[in-house]
Amino acid sequence: MSNPALGNNPALNGKTLTAEELRRIYEQPAAQTQRPGVDAPATEAGFGAEQPPVITPSDRPMTYENTISKTVMLFLIVLATGAVGWFMPALALPAAIVGLVLGLVNSFKKEPSVPLIVLYAVAQGIFLGGISGVFEARWSGIVAQAVIGTLAVFAVTLLLFRSGKVRTSPRMTKMFLIAMVGYAVFSLTNFVLMLTGVNQDPWGMRGATIFGIPLGLLIGALAVLLAAYSLVMDFELVKNGVENRVPEKWAWSAAFGLMVTLIWLYVEILRILAILRGSD
Numbered sequence: 001m002s003n004p005a006l007g008n009n010p011a012l013n014g015k016t017l018t019a020e021e022l023r024r025i026y027e028q029p030a031a032q033t034q035r036p037g038v039d040a041p042a043t044e045a046g047f048g049a050e051q052p053p054v055i056t057p058s059d060r061p062m063t064y065e066n067t068i069s070k071t072v073m074l075f076l077i078v079l080a081t082g083a084v085g086w087f088m089p090a091l092a093l094p095a096a097i098v099g100l101v102l103g104l105v106n107s108f109k110k111e112p113s114v115p116l117i118v119l120y121a122v123a124q125g126i127f128l129g130g131i132s133g134v135f136e137a138r139w140s141g142i143v144a145q146a147v148i149g150t151l152a153v154f155a156v157t158l159l160l161f162r163s164g165k166v167r168t169s170p171r172m173t174k175m176f177l178i179a180m181v182g183y184a185v186f187s188l189t190n191f192v193l194m195l196t197g198v199n200q201d202p203w204g205m206r207g208a209t210i211f212g213i214p215l216g217l218l219i220g221a222l223a224v225l226l227a228a229y230s231l232v233m234d235f236e237l238v239k240n241g242v243e244n245r246v247p248e249k250w251a252w253s254a255a256f257g258l259m260v261t262l263i264w265l266y267v268e269i270l271r272i273l274a275i276l277r278g279s280d
Contacts, residue, residue, distance in 0.1 A: 061245035061248060062247065062248050063242055067241075067242070067255060070255040071254070074121045074255050077118060081125030081126050082125040082126070082128050082129030083129060085125065085130035085131075087129075087133070088130070091126050091130055092129075095124070096123075098123040099123035102119055102123060103120055112252040112253040112256070117255070120256070138274075139274060150262060150266045150269055153224065153227070153228055153231075153265060154262060157231045167232070168236055173233070176233075189205070190205045206275070214275050223264075227261055228265075230264075231265075234257045
């Protein structure tokens with residue numbers, strides 16, 4: 001899902017900014033040299049001394065290269081800790097809870113925290129390893145299929161974005177947010193019903209059928225489309241960050257946002273495949 005830590009930064013959430021707009025966002029007024037009543041106050045135009053410094057040629061800006069390297073590093077951590085979850089599936093549920101908490105904390109932090117982002121990757125790796133091991137034991141080859149499906153959606157979305165054929169729009173983003181709220185409410189309700197034993201179907205409400213089609217497939221298809229749009233939002237935010245030469249630290253937020261979306265996409269595709277192969 002698109003990362004609020006990226007979307008709340010004006011230099012990332014919008015078109016390429018002018019040099020003056022960047023200065024207003026990132027310049028740190030020299031409060032020590034200001035003279036009361038003569039110089040402009042430090043908080044003029046809403047930019048206080050706590051703002052990060054302006055980007056100069058000597059600073060290290062966010063680039064596609066350092067964003068990719070940080071993203072790859074996080075996924076290597078996910079793979080490494082996934083081995084732990086694969087052989088110790090009992091850790092999957094507590095890891096999922098920890099991952100959810102860390103995901104929320106990282107998403108709404110004003111500044112990226114590398115240790116918390118890395119811990120999120122560790123927790124999610126254990127969670128993914130645990131559920132992947134369980135699913136693979138039940139349906140041989142399903143994990144490889146889910147990985148291929150995830151990479152395929154990622155590649156197609158990236159190619160369409162690079163070609164300029166897909167972009168975000170205010171209207172589409174509003175529809176995305178409404179659909180996300182509905183999806184979140186459904187998922188939470190389904191989880192509570194399964195946890196309390198009210199619905200004893202292995203998939204909960206997803207196991208119900210509509211015109212002979214499992215509801216889980218319809219919900220899963222919607223979730224994949226939402227994840228694909230979330231990827232477009234992530235790509236656009238990364239593009240804005242690189243073009244506006246924001247500080248390199250924001251590459252960690254970009255890597256985190258991509259990791260969140262791809263993990264969500266993998267889980268949804270894994271669940272779709274499991275429902276399709278449920279009669280095996």
